[in-house]
Amino acid sequence: MAITGSTRADQPPAGSGETRGQIPGQIPGQIPGQIPGQISGQTPGRPRRVTILGSTGSIGQSTVDLLLRNRDAFTVEALTAHHNTALLAEQAKALDARFAAVADPADYPALKEALSGCGIEVACGRAALVEAAERPADWVMAGIVGAAGLEPTLAAVRQGRIVAFANKEVLVSAGSLFMREVAAHGATLLPVDSEHNAIWQCFDFTRVEGIEKITLTCSGGPFREHSLAAMRDVTPAQAVAHPTWRMGAKISVDSATLMNKGLEVIEAHYLFQLASERIDIVVHPQSIIHGLVTYRDGSVLAHLGSPDMRTPIAYALGWPGRTAAPTPRLDLAAVGRLTFEAPDDQRFPALRLAREALARGGAGPTVLNAANETAVQAFLTGQIGFLDIAATVEDTLERMPGGNLDSLEDVYNLDRTAREIAATLIAPRGHSRVAE
Numbered sequence: 001m002a003i004t005g006s007t008r009a010d011q012p013p014a015g016s017g018e019t020r021g022q023i024p025g026q027i028p029g030q031i032p033g034q035i036p037g038q039i040s041g042q043t044p045g046r047p048r049r050v051t052i053l054g055s056t057g058s059i060g061q062s063t064v065d066l067l068l069r070n071r072d073a074f075t076v077e078a079l080t081a082h083h084n085t086a087l088l089a090e091q092a093k094a095l096d097a098r099f100a101a102v103a104d105p106a107d108y109p110a111l112k113e114a115l116s117g118c119g120i121e122v123a124c125g126r127a128a129l130v131e132a133a134e135r136p137a138d139w140v141m142a143g144i145v146g147a148a149g150l151e152p153t154l155a156a157v158r159q160g161r162i163v164a165f166a167n168k169e170v171l172v173s174a175g176s177l178f179m180r181e182v183a184a185h186g187a188t189l190l191p192v193d194s195e196h197n198a199i200w201q202c203f204d205f206t207r208v209e210g211i212e213k214i215t216l217t218c219s220g221g222p223f224r225e226h227s228l229a230a231m232r233d234v235t236p237a238q239a240v241a242h243p244t245w246r247m248g249a250k251i252s253v254d255s256a257t258l259m260n261k262g263l264e265v266i267e268a269h270y271l272f273q274l275a276s277e278r279i280d281i282v283v284h285p286q287s288i289i290h291g292l293v294t295y296r297d298g299s300v301l302a303h304l305g306s307p308d309m310r311t312p313i314a315y316a317l318g319w320p321g322r323t324a325a326p327t328p329r330l331d332l333a334a335v336g337r338l339t340f341e342a343p344d345d346q347r348f349p350a351l352r353l354a355r356e357a358l359a360r361g362g363a364g365p366t367v368l369n370a371a372n373e374t375a376v377q378a379f380l381t382g383q384i385g386f387l388d389i390a391a392t393v394e395d396t397l398e399r400m401p402g403g404n405l406d407s408l409e410d411v412y413n414l415d416r417t418a419r420e421i422a423a424t425l426i427a428p429r430g431h432s433r434v435a436e
């Protein structure tokens, strides 16, 4: 079962005795309305046609790695980047892509030059990213970082595509409006975030009434054992040095503040339609168990695997089948011990802020996300300290209590305003009040 915008765990289907396949509009294990064994929009037997939004990033490169190892099963329609034209051109040539787009027009000449004579179409700017997302593909990886991915990801959704969903800020920012578009256009979201991918694999979508809660695990990040005083002076280089995962800079900093887990609670709320109270977080430094589903009879189904994003990406790439991935196989005897602890809200207030923003509803998560993106960028460029990130987000939320989001235009406007306010809060602060 995949996520179609209509799966509701908080509102189980009427009656508890339904047999598999009877939930209106949904056929277990398949995309709604399609012929068994056939992938939506894909001719049986022909390779799956893939587009990657954000192919030069960490998620994008892992996806490219899997595609290069499974050449016969996939063709590539479009690839996109922000600035990294050299890598984009290399990927486009290696994968024989039809279209390559770079977001910043200033980088267009370099991309054109690098791909001249290859027969690959080249374009630039925001419209080109939307074009990449709209071009004919069976499967689109949403791998851009931040709310910048909203417009192209929505474009893929509006084409009714299967969207492998990594770009969590899109869902945090646009929430139920985004899910409404998914449902309206018959698109399918396949969760790529390792925790959500794990939950997806353990979650019985056909009997949601039997699910009590889900648990997302959290590595605790590089500062799990740091005191507040020690965290005050950590550097961007220390913050991006994640102990178990290799990821882009922004998500690495989010993992260090635990904002990443807050964003994931919001993401899980929308993907699995669960209230915040039914989404637990547990710190698990080894990052071996990624997610757990607790059923009302006390059974707990967990998903385990080595911390390598190519496993969840491979699951989404091959879904509803499985694609081979060269990830290290789990050797539990070698791992030895799996440990767990509760997250510390005092040292890591970001998780609490995310839950509060979600509880406000409407605009709360949009403001949280915009303020966090602004603060993380300021931290990475040395303008503020590590503890200032959460404090900036908290102050921005105080100044912008939220309100309703009635349209995607509201999301874009609110996102812009929240970034402006967060930017004004960044300048005067020296060190965080969180530490005082």
Ligand SMILES: NC(=O)c1ccc[n+]([C@@H]2O[C@H](COP(=O)([O-])OP(=O)(O)OC[C@H]3O[C@@H](n4cnc5c(N)ncnc54)[C@H](OP(=O)(O)O)[C@@H]3O)[C@@H](O)[C@H]2O)c1
Pocket: 053, 054, 055, 056, 057, 058, 059, 060, 080, 081, 082, 083, 084, 085, 103, 129, 142, 143, 144, 145, 146, 148, 149, 166, 167, 168, 169, 192, 193, 194, 245, 246, 247, 248, 249, 250, 251, 309
């Ligand atoms: N990395 C992971 O293991 C992981 C795990 C779970 C979820 N995620 C989520 O997946 C998303 C991508 O993460 P990542 O770690 O792969 O990020 P990343 O390494 O920073 O890569 C981001 C990608 O987006 C492009 N990009 C950045 N800003 C853009 C903009 N304004 N407009 C258009 N394209 C832009 C980048 O292009 P350039 O290379 O040209 O800058 C790059 O291709 C994030 O939402 C993250 O939370 C990541």
